[in-house]
Amino acid sequence: MNFLFLCTGNSCRSILSEALFNARAPEGFGACSAGSQPSGQVHPLTLRTLQSLNFSTETLYSKNMQECEQFNPQVVVTVCDSAAQEACPLYLGNAIKVHWGLEDPSHLDVPEQEKLQAFMHTVEHINRRLDAFFALDVNRLSRDQLIEEMHKISFIA
Secondary structure (H helix, E strand, O other): OEEEEEEOOOOOHHHHHHHHHHHHOOOOOEEEEEEOOOOOOOOHHHHHHHHHOOOOOOOOOOOEHHHHHHHOOOEEEEOOOHHHOOOOOOOOOOOEEEEOOOOOHHHOOOOHHHHHHHHHHHHHHHHHHHHHHHOOOHHHOOHHHHHHHHHHHOOOO
């Protein structure tokens, strides 16, 4: 099952989601990330956060949705923060679509150490949602049941 994590800039939250998902995914699962208006670079603190967790960051880069089309996602997860009035990208394919909004730690105007803590908080938030997803027996769920479960996961803080 392929996941596509979408946001606007594809430099922080969607990249973190892609890396964390791929590090934990069982065989047959994978993730890609993209942005509707990609920034063209991964935020340096995104890379630093992942590297501090011993994740390889060599293959991570900011990309647009067209670059992930051949990935053929079955699930598209938007991670923009509607509470911050961010415009979420639209994905027009037949994939299951769900919104797992996350605050953007890269936009905080705080000292770097506090910002790094915010990045780690975002990682923990993503991991709690991934814990819930990977606990599902997706092979026993109908498409409608999977959609329902994915929406429930969006409420995990």
